[in-house]
Structures are given as structure tokens and as C-alpha cells.
Amino acid sequence: MKNADVDNGYAWIILICSSFVYLIIAGSLNTFGILYTELLDYYGDSAGNTAWVSSICTFFALGLGPFANFLGERYTYRRVMMIGSCLVLLGYTTSAYVRRIKMFYLTHGVITGFGFGLMLSPCSTVVNFYFKKKRSFANGIMVSFSGVGGFSFPYMYRWLIDKYTLHGAFLLSGALLFHSCVAVALLVQPQQLVEKQQMTNRKMISWIIYLREAKQRIFKVGLFKIPKYTICFTALCFQFGNFTGNLIALSGQVRSLDLGKQAIVQVLSVYGATEIVSRTFLGWFAGLNIIKRTNLLMMSSFVSSLIAFGIPHLPYKGALLVYAVLMGCFSSTFWSLVGVLLVDCVGLDNLSPAIGLLLFAMGIMICVSQPVTGWLEDSTGSWDMSFRFIGVLSAISCMCLLLGPMIERMSCFxxxxxxxxxxxxxxxxxxxxxxxxxxxxxxxxxxxxxxxxxxxxxxxxxxxxxxxxxxxxxxxxxxx
CATH class of the missing domain: 4.10.270 (Myosin, subunit A)
Incomplete structure (x- = not known):
């Protein structure tokens, strides 16, 4: 990467390729609500147990972040993400032949999750090396492609399931998602990481030193000594819990109201279409530095909490469509701020381990948010308590950011x-x-x-x- 490629030239090719990969991954994860309701109807298991399929998959997709970034720095992002594409194909293909819900934990949860995990974190990281002045805008564009996937994938899944059944849809979806390897093949390792790896190779004299270096790089817990990073880390994790819980609760609420399967597609598509605009706009607006980025995240968390507490009182299709719009505008837009917030906290040199640690924590959070969201419905027979639980998660995120300046001053004192x-x-x-x-x-x-x-x-x-x-x-x- 030459200096001329920063904010210009091949940087835009990197952005387009990363955005396409992000479309594949986030589009699949965010529209799991379609598959979730189908799995509930097909296997007849409880809402909480069925939610584990998505939780395990997303846990590995996010939890492998530190390892994927380290391997990407060591062996190039292209190689690591190419292996991830192959694992996604394998996971979807084997899921087409599964006849028990618990086997989905292995095929779709572990195998597909591993594939997504080797792709998501490097995809989110590499863009930040190619942009400096336009970093916020570039991140906004990339994560907005999640909305493109969220808008188109529900219709695709619905059509495939109606025409080829649930298992046929898994088989064909795997072949479609494997096309991400084309975009991965165009990625070029940032020159900054190439030079860093060359210096590391000269220093490496044994596997013991290599493993020690890997441990320090993957789990760089010293970053938590930076108060601002710890505050943003905690707030983003809880807001992510709100976001992932909504993906389960929204589809489940539509199903419980007997609005029809097509209504689930419409609600998720509206949510995805809103994401396209809101994430791009927030990424552009954050780059103007008119309002502090932490304040933007705090406002998003506050509104997300309010609407989550309000939706149980409005059991109507129109209200759910409005909720989907607000969810796309506030609940999920934090993704546009992740990269720039972490660079503000720890700098570009520590961005890779910082994102890795955050995604690992988010993977743990989804193992709490989605199953608990489903179990609350199992125990109460309604999704009302699930939405309130989701609202509490966003409220905690908002409180962390609200108390952040005071915590920073105390730390400085x-x-x-x-x-x-x-x-x-x-x-x-x-x-x-x-x-x-x-x-x-x-x-x-x-x-x-x-x-x-x-x-x-x-x-x-x-x-x-x-x-x-x-x-x-x-x-x-x-x-x-």
C-alpha cells in the first residue's frame, strides 16, 4: 500500500470488496429471524433452545475476532478470509442434511460460525488501514451493506424455502455465500502490516517466542488500562446485546400475533432498508466532528431503550413496522462508530487487538442476550418481558457513556x-x-x-x- 492509496485509488476497491463480504456475513446473521421461525415450526422445539443455533453461530463469528486478526496479520487477511469462505460453504451444505435441531448447533452454529469468524473481524479491520480522513465515512458505507443484505436476504430465504423447502434453501444459500471468495481474492495486505511482519520475522528465533508474541497480541488486556477504551468497550457490548436480542424478539412477536410469514419478511426488509440509509448517514455525520462520537452512541442507546420498553404496548403490524424503522435507525447504527471510536481510544497501531477483544466480548454477550430473550418467552408465554430485557441492556449502555466523563476524571485524578x-x-x-x-x-x-x-x-x-x-x-x- 502506497501513501497515495490512503483515501484514494485502490483504497476504494478494498472498501467495495470488504463491503460485499460484510453484506454476506451481516446479511446472513441479521436475517436469521426467517430461519428461526422456520426451525420453530419444523422441529417444534422451544424458543430458547432454537435460539442457540443463532447464538452459537454469532458467538464464533465474533469470538474468533482476536485470533482471526492475529492470523490475518501473520499470514495475510486474504488467506484467512479465503479459508473462512470455504468453511461457510461446508457449514451450509452439511446443514441441508440435518434432521435434528441439536445437530444444527454443530453444522450451522460451529462450522458456519467459524467461517464467519475468520472473515468478519479482518473485513472490519482492513478498511481502517486504507482510510484516514474519510475513515468514518468508509466505515459507514461498509456497515450499511449489512442493510442491503438485511433488505434482500429475507425475500431470498422466503423464496428458496417456499420453492425448495428449508433444507434445499440451506444448500443453495451456501453456494451463494461462497461467492464472497471472489471479493476476498482482491484484498491486498496493508503495507504497514507487511513491514511490521517483516520486522517480526527477523526477531522470531523460536516457536516459544512466537507463541508468547501471539498471546500478547491476541489478548492485549493492557488496553483496559485506558479508561475511554474500557467505557466504550462496555457500552458497545451492551448495545450489541440489544441489537441481537431484537433480531429474535421482533420475528417472534410477528409470529405470535399470527400476522403470517410474509409479514416477517416485510418487517425484516424494512429494518434492513433503514440500515442502508442510517448507517451511511451516521458514518458521514460522525466524520464531521460536530457532535462527539460517544454522545452519538449514547443517544442511540437511549432511544433504543425507550422503543424497546414501548413496543409491548403496541401489538399491531403497523407498530412493528415503525419499530423496525426505529431499530434500523438507532439500535444497530453503533456499527458505524465501532472502528472510529476504537481508533480514538487506542490509536491505529492497537486497532487490530482492540477490535478483536471487542468482538470476542460481543460473542459472549450474544450467548446471553438471544437465549435469555427466548427463555423469557418460554416462561411467560409472551415476548413482552423479552423486549423489556432488551431495553435494560440499552439502558446500561447509555448509563456507561453518561458516567464516562466522570470515570475518566476519577482515573486521571x-x-x-x-x-x-x-x-x-x-x-x-x-x-x-x-x-x-x-x-x-x-x-x-x-x-x-x-x-x-x-x-x-x-x-x-x-x-x-x-x-x-x-x-x-x-x-x-x-x-x-
Whole structure:
């Protein structure tokens, strides 16, 4: 990558390819609601157990972030993402022949999730190396392609299921998603990472050092010492819990109201279409620096919480369509801010491990949000408590950002206090060392004075006893 390629030239090719890959991954994950309702009808299992299929898949898609980024830096993003494309094809193909819901945990959950995991984090990271001034706008464009997938995939899944049944839809979808390898083949490793890897290769002398380097790079927990990163990390994780919980609850609510399968497609398509506009706009607006990016995220979390608490009181199709629009405008737009927020917190050099740690935590969060959302419906017979749970997650995200400045000031105060205490201790040590040195010097002076006084007394007494002693030591008498 040349300097001319930053914000220009081949950087736009990288953006287009990454956006297409993001369309494939996010479009598949976000429209799982179509497959979710079909799995509920086909296998007749509980809502919570069926939600585990999506949770496991998304957990690996996000949780492999630190490892995928490290492998991408080591062996290039292109190779790692190409392997991911092959695993996605394998996962969807094997899912076409599954006859029990628990086998979906392995085929669609683990295998497909591994494939998505090797693609998602490198795809989200590589764009940030090719853009600087237009980084916010580029991230907004890339994540908006999730909306393109969210708009088109529901119709595609519905048509494939109606024409070829559920298992035939999995088989054909796998072949379609495998086309992501074409976009992956056009990716070029950023020059900054190439030079870094060359330096690393010169330093590597054994596998022990290599593994130590990998551990430090993958789990760079020292980043949590940066208060701003810790605050944004926590807020993004809880907002992600709201986002993923909505993907299950919204489809389940439409199904519970007996509005028909086509209504599920319409609601998810409206949500996806809204994402296209809202994510692009937020990415562009964040780049203007009119409002702080953390404040933009806080406003999105606040509105997401309000609408989640309000939707249980409006069990109508029109209200659900409006909810889908608001969800696309606020609940999921945080993706446009992830890259730029993390660069603001830790810088570009630490972006790869920072994104990896965040995606890993998000993978853990989805294992909580989606199953709990389904289990609440199982226990209450309604999705109302599920939506309230989703609203609480966004409220926690908003509170983290609201208290963020105070936490940062407290952290700075503690650092200054520790620094002042350490300076005082150093000054005390220097003072004590000086006092000891002065005491030792005084002792030497006193000893020297005492020694001279004793010599004078002895000399005087000797002269009194032996008068010739003074003459002998008198220079004037040396001739005698």
C-alpha cells in the first residue's frame, strides 16, 4: 500500500470488496429471524433452545475476532478470509442434511460460525488501514451493506424455502455465500502490516517466542488500562446485546400475533432498508466532528431503550413496522462508530487487538442476550418481558457513556495522585540519602578534628618530658 492509496485509488476497491463480504456475513446473521421461525415450526422445539443455533453461530463469528486478526496479520487477511469462505460453504451444505435441531448447533452454529469468524473481524479491520480522513465515512458505507443484505436476504430465504423447502434453501444459500471468495481474492495486505511482519520475522528465533508474541497480541488486556477504551468497550457490548436480542424478539412477536410469514419478511426488509440509509448517514455525520462520537452512541442507546420498553404496548403490524424503522435507525447504527471510536481510544497501531477483544466480548454477550430473550418467552408465554430485557441492556449502555466523563476524571485524578506520591517518595529518598551523606561527612570531620587534637596533646606532653624533641623537629635545628 502506497501513501497515495490512503483515501484514494485502490483504497476504494478494498472498501467495495470488504463491503460485499460484510453484506454476506451481516446479511446472513441479521436475517436469521426467517430461519428461526422456520426451525420453530419444523422441529417444534422451544424458543430458547432454537435460539442457540443463532447464538452459537454469532458467538464464533465474533469470538474468533482476536485470533482471526492475529492470523490475518501473520499470514495475510486474504488467506484467512479465503479459508473462512470455504468453511461457510461446508457449514451450509452439511446443514441441508440435518434432521435434528441439536445437530444444527454443530453444522450451522460451529462450522458456519467459524467461517464467519475468520472473515468478519479482518473485513472490519482492513478498511481502517486504507482510510484516514474519510475513515468514518468508509466505515459507514461498509456497515450499511449489512442493510442491503438485511433488505434482500429475507425475500431470498422466503423464496428458496417456499420453492425448495428449508433444507434445499440451506444448500443453495451456501453456494451463494461462497461467492464472497471472489471479493476476498482482491484484498491486498496493508503495507504497514507487511513491514511490521517483516520486522517480526527477523526477531522470531523460536516457536516459544512466537507463541508468547501471539498471546500478547491476541489478548492485549493492557488496553483496559485506558479508561475511554474500557467505557466504550462496555457500552458497545451492551448495545450489541440489544441489537441481537431484537433480531429474535421482533420475528417472534410477528409470529405470535399470527400476522403470517410474509409479514416477517416485510418487517425484516424494512429494518434492513433503514440500515442502508442510517448507517451511511451516521458514518458521514460522525466524520464531521460536530457532535462527539460517544454522545452519538449514547443517544442511540437511549432511544433504543425507550422503543424497546414501548413496543409491548403496541401489538399491531403497523407498530412493528415503525419499530423496525426505529431499530434500523438507532439500535444497530453503533456499527458505524465501532472502528472510529476504537481508533480514538487506542490509536491505529492497537486497532487490530482492540477490535478483536471487542468482538470476542460481543460473542459472549450474544450467548446471553438471544437465549435469555427466548427463555423469557418460554416462561411467560409472551415476548413482552423479552423486549423489556432488551431495553435494560440499552439502558446500561447509555448509563456507561453518561458516567464516562466522570470515570475518566476519577482515573486521571488517581493517576495524578499516584504520580505526586511517587514524586514525594523520591524526594524523601533523595533527602534521606543527602542527610546520611552529610552525617557521614560530619563524622569524618569530627574524627579528623579529634585525631588532630589528640596529636597536639601528645606532642605537647612529649615536649615537656623531652625538651630535645622540639629541637629535633624544629626545621631551624636540622643542622645540629
Amino acid at each position: 488517581q493517576k495524578e495522585r499516584k504520580s505526586n506520591l511517587s514524586n514525594i517518595e523520591k524526594q524523601m529518598e533523595e533527602y534521606n540519602d543527602g542527610a546520611i551523606h552529610m552525617e557521614e561527612t560530619n563524622d569524618l570531620v569530627i574524627k579528623d578534628c579529634c585525631s588532630k587534637s589528640i596529636d597536639k596533646v601528645v606532642t605537647k606532653q612529649t615536649e615537656e618530658v623531652h625538651p630535645l624533641y622540639s629541637q629535633k623537629n624544629d626545621p631551624c635545628m636540622t643542622h645540629v
